[in-house]
Amino acid sequence: MLLPVSDGRQHIVSRAVNGLGFSFWEEADGGNLRGIWVRSAPAEECEIRYAVTAEVRGEVSERTESGGAEPPGTVDLGPTPLIQSDDLEIRRRARELTAGERDRQAVAWALFQFVATAIQTATGEVASDARGVLSEGRGNTTGKARLLAALLRSAGIPARIVGGLRLEDATKKRGTISWVEARLGDRWVPLDAGGNHFGWLPHDYVALYRGDLPLIVHSAGMGVEYGFVVRQLTREVALGLEQAAPGTEKPRIEPRVGAEQVRTVTSYQEKPVASALLLVDHRVPESVSERILKEAREDEVNVVLMQSRFESRYFREQHLQRLVSNNLSLVSAAHLVVIATADDAGLYALFALGEREVPLNDARILISGSFPRPVGRVLGAVLIRLLDAGEVVLASRPVPLLALWETARANLLRGVPMGDEARKWDFQVFSVTAGSSRELGWWRAAVVGAWARAVRAQVPLQALTLILVLPLIATVIVVARIVIGIDSFGTFAPVIVSLAFLTTGLEWGVIIFCTIVSCGAVVRMLLRRIRLQLVSRLAILVATVAGLMAGLTVAGASLGIGALINVSIFPMVIMSSVIENFAASQFEFGTREAVRLTFNTLLLACLCYLAIERTGLQSLLLAFPELILVSVALNVALGKWRGLRVLEYLRFRDFARSGSVP
């Protein structure tokens, strides 16, 4: 079933689901939200209820956006079997109606007028496709909407069907209605030919989904009956309702590009004995989530399992935090929070709670990921300090979700210490409590206090860790230069490039880097002919890089490549100077040498990226910021080092043989 989402006109205040014996999850599907109920055992007749409290803004004026903000795609222009915008009759009619009109607003008005007045509104057995409605001269709201959409599309205006509900009489059982949203200028404008509303909608219209879709799809061989119950609430009552039943409030999922990576599976009880939240950074196999839901039902435990998957660590961390902050009431009501990540991102997921000063009141937190134990101890102490959690239990390597769940479940229901249960599942945990974090030395306690205060003050910890990690990464470059002998363009250009890789991921980062440098080198070659001064040359290169990045971003958006959408964070000026350096060394030493240096720059950037991304250095520095002093000492030693570089041994290898040559 398609479920309503918040858009420019309506705000979904709360959602509650009630379907005993069903597991339920929500999936973003294009701009829509799809709710799925599954029941494994065959059952007699039963009832599922899904309650939505929506706040609808008053009448939309022509200046406000009605629909979701997403730009129109090709589907909003092309013909479909029911919206035959390529049909000759429809095209002819559209041409006739809009003859001489160029203004899109006026074209839309002419077509709307025709459908709203010349086509009768009918119920019962009538044609519901655009062609049929046009030839019969009558149709229901859906048929009229389809005809209007077909006419608009054939006139070149993107248009889409919206399925919705009219909240008129509380007692009546009603079906859905349809209207059209047309893209006029840069916004979607509602055109309701059935109700005769052009450019606005009454406040009793609620949009359920966008697109010419069926509201409900079900498995074959069963009967489904459905209806809508409408009740009017005051704002206070609605908000109070939300407060009163936090356990049953549904997660708010804002559908957006790439959001299909988020998937939520839940199981709810009438009177739960406890509630648990599971947060995972990968897709959990169906069999595992099924088993978890089944066990949760048997134990009468409420479970929410949220899964998200992201290309780069940077976004994983950010996204886990956002998932938590979007579901604050759910998280704060949980007795147990389990977080499973591949790296150390899990340690940061709950910082969003601290940022909003939402305490976890004695709840237990179980986090698995890969991080050194001492790091876990310090960051666990930060969590305790921030959240008043009862206990933070950490596993310093990634553990399968099922093992974590069973450990947590035994602890929740039978009070088995997590350490004991974990051993049965072949993994080890260590725990951080308020007591144990008091035993840290004064310096470590000060660090914990500082980070806790920083998170409360909404300091983005991620930016902070990047700052802390930079001296160590610079040291990596120093080692590569002085000990190994890899030279590159600009001393620390590779560091900056590697930071850009953090947002795009390694593979796409390398592809983007190569694309920009090679295109830039070509432009630089052309510039050579028209001899310009250095500053103008650089400015033109910046323009080239900017154009390329804008192009890549748009390409990424239309091809659905998430990594490319983030390309705009790529450092333009550094890339321009890499191109200029490339050209300079090409003139001075030839293409061979220039390509070699570019390759080295890329190699070092990858090295730095791996050092930041794959080693958990960021968490290490957050836990032990004094490591920066170690990097200083290391650089003093390296700066005084007189030995041969590794590559120099290779370069002079002939020399070693010549000892025997006469």
Place this chain on the structure above:
Amino acid sequence: MIGFRGWRRIRTEVLGMNRRNLDLIQRYNEGPLFAVVDHKQQTKAALSAAGLPVPATYAMCGRHGDLYAFAEEMERRAEFVLKPARGAGGEGVLVVAGRDGDSFRTANGRRIGRRELLAHAADILAGAYALSQARDDAVLEYRLRSAPEMEPLSVGGVADIRIVVYRGVPMMAMLRLPTRASNGRANLHSGGIGVGLDLRTGKTGHAIWRGRVVEVHPDTGVPLRGWSVPAWPEMLQFAARAYDALPLGYFGVDIVLDAARGPVILELNARPGLAIQLSTRQGLRPLVEAVQRVADVEKRSAEERVAVGLQLPSSR
């Protein structure tokens, strides 16, 4: 396979980048003199004041207003080089080899008018060939030509001799040859050939090209071993005397054997590369250490310092 002794020899004899930077360049080559060596025209002035031969500068021009006086200088000559003072990699260098009545003839046979030459000089002033500066000076200079003795080894350019001088003592020498791949430049990075020279005799030995040993010139097939560089004792003297003119602790002197004027110092380099060790198959480290054992070597005369250089331990 390279045995333990081979590795040991590299470790103890080869002068690496780290040691060169710390013990030679940072220790001796900091300060105002370094800036002089970086500026070709200032270097030439200092060397020429000390009585050393350098390619004569006919005229220099730094402002558009001086261009006409500059053009007068060109008008008076049949052969010259017009180039940017701070250009890199041979960009913007125009070699004029003769006259055809009113117009000029370039080294590769193209006819070029007076107006075109002026336009080129104006481009130089606007910084069109400078890699990092916004503007530049135009230089009118003596045109160097390879001496007939060096002709068989010079392909499409002029060969030069690089001598590394440490505290005034010439330590090691290499003949650098342009190739087709190097575009007339003798720089090893650009694809030039480095031929090791015997410091005592000026005779050619091993040669390296792009980091590998070669026996013959890759373009012409001419054997590279066994040539004698003419005027060798004079070149060593010039190298030692360059230190008196510009007392930098560690530099490389580039000398060209000109057809008309004999050895001429082209430029000094305050960061000479390390590949010279490959071409001579000899490490610089034992030589540096030997010079350090000679007391007050800087205070000796140029002749004495050349003698010190010739007595340095040699591996063969």
